[in-house]
Amino acid sequence: MELYRSFIFVPGNRENMLEKARNFTADVVMVDLEDSVPSGEKTVARDMAKEWVPILRREGQRVMVRVNSLDTGLTRSELEAIVSPDLYGISLGKVESTWNIRDVDRMLSAIEPVAGVAPGSIKIVAWTESAIALIDARDIATSSPRVIALAFGAEDFTNDMGIERSDTGEEVQVPRSLVPVAARAANVASLDSPFVLFQDLDALRADAKRARQMGYTGKHAIHPSQLDIINEVFSPSNEETAYARKIVEAWEQAEADGRGSLAMDGRMVDVPVVKRAQNLLAFADAIEAQKR
Numbered sequence: 001m002e003l004y005r006s007f008i009f010v011p012g013n014r015e016n017m018l019e020k021a022r023n024f025t026a027d028v029v030m031v032d033l034e035d036s037v038p039s040g041e042k043t044v045a046r047d048m049a050k051e052w053v054p055i056l057r058r059e060g061q062r063v064m065v066r067v068n069s070l071d072t073g074l075t076r077s078e079l080e081a082i083v084s085p086d087l088y089g090i091s092l093g094k095v096e097s098t099w100n101i102r103d104v105d106r107m108l109s110a111i112e113p114v115a116g117v118a119p120g121s122i123k124i125v126a127w128t129e130s131a132i133a134l135i136d137a138r139d140i141a142t143s144s145p146r147v148i149a150l151a152f153g154a155e156d157f158t159n160d161m162g163i164e165r166s167d168t169g170e171e172v173q174v175p176r177s178l179v180p181v182a183a184r185a186a187n188v189a190s191l192d193s194p195f196v197l198f199q200d201l202d203a204l205r206a207d208a209k210r211a212r213q214m215g216y217t218g219k220h221a222i223h224p225s226q227l228d229i230i231n232e233v234f235s236p237s238n239e240e241t242a243y244a245r246k247i248v249e250a251w252e253q254a255e256a257d258g259r260g261s262l263a264m265d266g267r268m269v270d271v272p273v274v275k276r277a278q279n280l281l282a283f284a285d286a287i288e289a290q291k292r
Helices: 015-023 039-058 075-082 098-115 131-135 137-141 154-161 170-186 201-214 224-233 238-256 271-291
Strands: 006-011 028-032 063-067 089-092 123-128 147-152 189-192 218-221 262-264 267-269
Touching: 006 015, 006 224, 015 028, 015 039, 028 039, 039 063, 039 075, 063 075, 075 089, 075 098, 089 098, 098 123, 098 137, 123 131, 123 137, 123 170, 131 137, 131 154, 131 170, 137 147, 137 170, 147 170, 154 170, 170 189, 170 201, 189 201, 201 224, 218 224, 238 262, 238 267, 238 271, 267 271
Parallel strands: 006 028, 006 218, 028 063, 063 089, 089 123, 123 147, 147 189, 189 218
Antiparallel strands: 262 267
16 A cells, blocks of 8 residues: 655755755655746756656655646656656646646656666656646546555645635635545545645644645645644554454454444444445554654
8 A cells, every 4th residue: 555645745946955855755856847846947846856866766755746737838858858667746836627638648658668677667757737627637547557645735626716715714625625525536636735824833734624624635845843733643543443443343343243233332334334434444553664
């Protein structure tokens, strides 16, 4: 089971930040060539990403690169520079149709053999950042087996809709809640938009908890101070793990006794409840395996 709880952006033109990323506790370090890089620094960032992807991988990081969107004309040259056996995948912004994903899939399929990468191994995170992307989100997620996650981009989405972005986020409550539904329907992960008030860690915790309740499997970070909270919120607590284990053990006993349901702590326990407990325990085991 792959862990996709926390993704942190690191500006690709900032070598001092890339150096610090060696020790980040994110599930994925995302070297950014897009929004955090000024237009005049795009080539510098691309070349620096090419250099730093293998460095970060040797430090044990799982590394992705957020490339510029197809409408910039930069995507192919960036892919040609960064694809290597050390690269886990890419993040593609401003996806508006299945054709965007298929175009990038074809580019990657042409580049991988030249770069010494097994065909189809470079993954894609697709950003849902516009009304048309939201409507087609499930189709986008299933348009290539490379797609491992849908990401919601609140800033670009509100810009597309022509509405003001607020700190409390009521204006994106509906689209934000639909992205994990589309992702689940496509059997891929869902990644919430970054929380931009990076110094307010209490507000981050509350925001991340809301995202988890919506069904998100993880969240983007823009500052390393956010990572511990994001990892904690999107991981089972000790209490949740203990209760899940209690449910599974009780169910196994009930099955041995020939019963198809049971009552525990005043609640009915049936197959969906047991499956949820089993999935939680598998997730907890994956987290422990990563620590080792």
